[in-house]
Amino acid sequence: MSCAGCKDGTGFDLPITMAFQPIVDVSTQTVFAYEALVRGKDGAGAGQVLAQISAANRYAFDQLCRTTAIELAAEIDMAAEGANLSINFLPNAVYEPRACIRTTLAAAMRTGFPVNRIIFEFTESEAMDADHILNILRSYRAMGFKTAIDDFGAGYAGLGLLALFQPDIVKLDMALIRNIDTDPVKRTIVRNTLNMLRDLGVEPVCEGIETLAEHDVLRDLGVTLMQGYLLAKPAVEALAPVAWPRATTSLARTA
DSSP states (O other): OOOHHHHHHHOOOOEEEEEEEEEEEETTTTEEEEEEEEEESSSSOOHHHTTOOOTTTTHHHHHHHHHHHHHHHTTTTTTGGGEEEEEEGGGOOOGGHHHHHHHHHHEEEETTTOOOOOOOOOOSSSSSHHHHHHHHHHHHHHTEEEEEEEETTTSSHHHHHHHHHOOSSEEOOOHHHHHTTTTTHHHHHHHHHHHHHHTOOOOOOOOOOSSSHHHHHHHTOOOEEEESSTTTTOEEEEEEOOOOOOOOOOOOOOO
């Protein structure tokens, strides 16, 4: 089985590597997952790398990111501490899920990285066919991968997609988190979004946390899985150490 990307696409010539940023469980002070974030081998940031993607090479880029993330995660022994590996994927680079996943499975098998520790997360950065996205997410779940929607609250489909498919994880967009300690409207939106996700059996992750005040409000709202510079910055080809915030003493959940 093959697809248009395999047959007609071009290669991605820029050498890449990965930086890994922890997603932590602040209630147990353990690392839940490391998100793989693309970087150039020459030190280029994610924006510079992503600017090189075209319709012709996005399939090759997506495949290269997957295999690079898995190979590096195995090399630094990420699974030894029980953490998951979260890989971003481009839905428009996936033509047929079961065909396009072959190199991912081969990399996991070759390196010994557990398939059930891999999370595939995507961001709705452009308008996409909902049926195509659903086919990808359902196929990945059937193959034993975890799934996640990133930047929830900022994408195109949002609640409409969530009504059709409940992923394992939803990551709330950082724009909702920024200055949540001083913004009652954001607190109301986030509190009700968290309640909805819990009712649906979806694990919420709050990302982009940069201050202790933001952390404390989210803890008061019952959030345990967090990601952001307050906790750890991405580390290139390494597992970043976590700076655990002090214990929250406030338990008021009606902010």
